[in-house]
Every structure is written in structure tokens, then in C-alpha cells.
Amino acid sequence: MSANDNTVNIRSNKGGYHHGDLRSALIETGLKLLEQGSAETLSLREIAREIGVSATSIYRHFPDKDALLAALAAEGMAKLAREQKAAAKGKDGKEAFAEMGRAYVRFAVRNPALFRLIYTSLPSAADPNCVNQEESPGWLLRQSIAGLAGEKATAAQKRAALLRAWSLVHGLSMLILSGQIAGTDADKLIDEVVSVDSLKLR
Amino acid sequence: MSANDNTVNIRSNKGGYHHGDLRSALIETGLKLLEQGSAETLSLREIAREIGVSATSIYRHFPDKDALLAALAAEGMAKLAREQKAAAKGKDGKEAFAEMGRAYVRFAVRNPALFRLIYTSLPSAADPNCVNQEESPGWLLRQSIAGLAGEKATAAQKRAALLRAWSLVHGLSMLILSGQIAGTDADKLIDEVVSVDSLKLR
């Protein structure tokens, strides 16, 4: 369920001094604690405590807190991208896009702290070598939109369409998370907003 | 430029023990420091230091840090609403709405930390007695959209139109702030996205 999906070659805590796969454990528990609190209330010491390891051991795997948070964000981004793909699987065209949008908002609602973290742009996340590429949610939306925008759409038109689509789902997600949209069912909201007709695609 | 616009009836630090209008000073300096750092990096002690007052004096005016942040957020919300109004002044219909959208995004870009704070929903900001009403940006958008949506639009249609419009500008703002939209001119982005045609208004 976590980290890099290698079936964790740990002996998990064979008995003592060395943990085995602390790095994965850090990310895993980090994500877990993120489910019950924001990224700001998340503390390195709490993670360490949870794992049962000294507070400073973290620094053998990450230069500082931001680096760990960046790793969590990358993990979350991959998870979001996976869910988007899964939601659109089997569909194509308009429906594929709509399903991706739904998956996007649903992810935000179900993982508020993680979602916020993803889009909080710590300095480290702006690294050019970072995951801002193939696996990013924006990329996936781009692909689905590109197919939608029609053959004779210019590059600029496609770009604008992507921008509108992404802004729409992202904005809806954020507004829901910040409690600005009073107690309405999230799923209904998604359908109201993420209807392909609402995007000027061509 | 700050607080509640009352021309600060302070003697500003007449010489000693009592400051005069610490509460306003706290908000003012809080907003100032927010311009060069996030809400998380903002510390009560730093604000106090800046004003030249002891760290704990803050607690004579706010129960805790969240309360001060909530006050800053309220201040920011009012400022945003003011700029929206000003931008739409003299215009009406589609243009009024477009100008409001532009003002919204522009505000976000120019006041990133403050904008984020506004939509961070501290528990205190969820208070029912809070400013979530008339002066809120959402409310203003609602008004302009209501006018746009046509006479025979149902309430549900109007609600959906508002939701789409707000999501669009909010999402664009957030994406820009999080650095997801690579180095393009913000003003151009606004015009690309916030074109009334892109909203399914009727």
C-alpha cells in the first residue's frame, strides 16, 4: 500500500538496533498520520514515536522535514494519478475525462491533508527532477483533454481547454476542503460541475 | 491600508508600558509579515518582536494563535471583496463578472500567503457568526452570476453556475500559487480561463 511498492524487504525489526526499512516506514506512517491531521500538525517526533525509533533517525534518510513532506507529496501524487487512471479505464472521450474529474475531486475529499500537501509547493517539490511529469494528475487530464479537443484544435486551444478543466476540478476540490460549499453532497457537486458541456472544448 | 480603517486612535507608543492600540498593530504587522512568508512560518513572537512588545501580550487580545490568524483571514477576505467590487464598478453583466474573476485571481497572485490563509478553514473561521456572509468573495460572485443567468433560470441552475464560476477562478488561483502552471503570464491565463463563454450559464 505504500512507498515504492517493492514488497518491502524488511525483517521489519529483527530485534534491535537496525530497523530494516526505516525509509519506507517513515513514509508509510507519515501518510497514516496525515489522515488524521494536517501537514502542519504532523511532527517528525510523532512519526518516530509511532514507529518506535529515535526522533533523529529520520535524518539518516531525509535532510529535513520538508524533504520528508516532499516524499509524502510525491507518494500522494502517484496515488491520485493511479486512481484517475483506474477511474477512466475502459472509458474514452468525454466519459473518460468526466471520470477523471470525479476521481480527482473524490481523492481530495477523502485525503484532504494529503491533497493539500500535494499542492502546497514546498521549495523541494519545485525541483526540476521531481515527479512533475508523466505521473502527474495534470498530465493525465491533459491527455484526456487532448483527445477531446478535436483534430483541428490548435495547440493554444488545447492548452486553454486543459487549463479550464484542471482549474475547474481543482477549484471545486479546494472549495469543498475549505468548507466554503455548505453541506451538500460532494458527489452531486461533482456531477453538477464536472459536466463536459461546461468546458468550452472547441 | 490596514485593519479596520479607523484612523488608528493611538498615541502609538506614548512612551512606555501601554501601547495604545495593540490589537490593530498586531493585525497590521501580521498582514505585513504575511507578505514575506506563509501563515505557518508566521510566529506570534516575531510579530511581537516587530512591534516591540513582549511575546505574551498577544494573549490580552486573542485567545490563541488561530484566533489571530482568523482575524487576519477576515481582514484579507474584506480586502479581496473590496477589490472585486472596485474592479466591477461601472461595469455590468458579463463584463462585471469577468472583472471580478480577474480581480480574484490577481489578488491571489499578489497576496499568496493571505489568500491561502483565507481558504484554509481554521476551526475558528467556521464559526457561524463569522464573516461568511455579505462581504465574502463567493457572495459577490453569486450576485454577478445571478444577474447573468437569465430570468428563467431555476435556482438550481443559478447555483450550479455560481459553483462553476467560483471553482474556475479559485482553481486557477490555486494552481498558479502552487507553481503547477509553468511560467506563463498570469494576466494572460486569467483571460484565457475567465471568459464568460466558458461557463455554461444557461
Place this chain on the structure above:
DNA sequence: CAAATAATGTTTACAGCGACAACATGAGCG
């Protein structure tokens, strides 16, 4: 296989933070 070396985890320590309690000051009212 044994010794050197590198990787990983621990202990100790420090400064900065938010917050509480006890105390000091002085403004406003009788």
C-alpha cells in the same frame, strides 16, 4: 574468515515556538 569501513540508529543538547501563571503598570472612574 577477520578486519576495516560505511550505513544506520541513539543520546545529548540547543534555540525557537505556543501557551499558561503570577506579577507590574498605569488609565479611568469614584
Place this chain on the structure above:
DNA sequence: CGCTCATGTTGTCGCTGTAAACATTATTTG
């Protein structure tokens, strides 16, 4: 003038992130 209470201060606590020095184990190498 003197009381009172709002406002500002000092001292302290437990928490945080993180640096330095040290301990333990894995891994490489002779």
C-alpha cells in the same frame, strides 16, 4: 486621592526541528 481593572511583562513549561558526537550493525575487502 485612591481603587480597580484592562493591559503589558517576566518566568516557565513542554513541544518542536535539527546539529554533533557516539553506538551498533552490515558490508566490503584483504
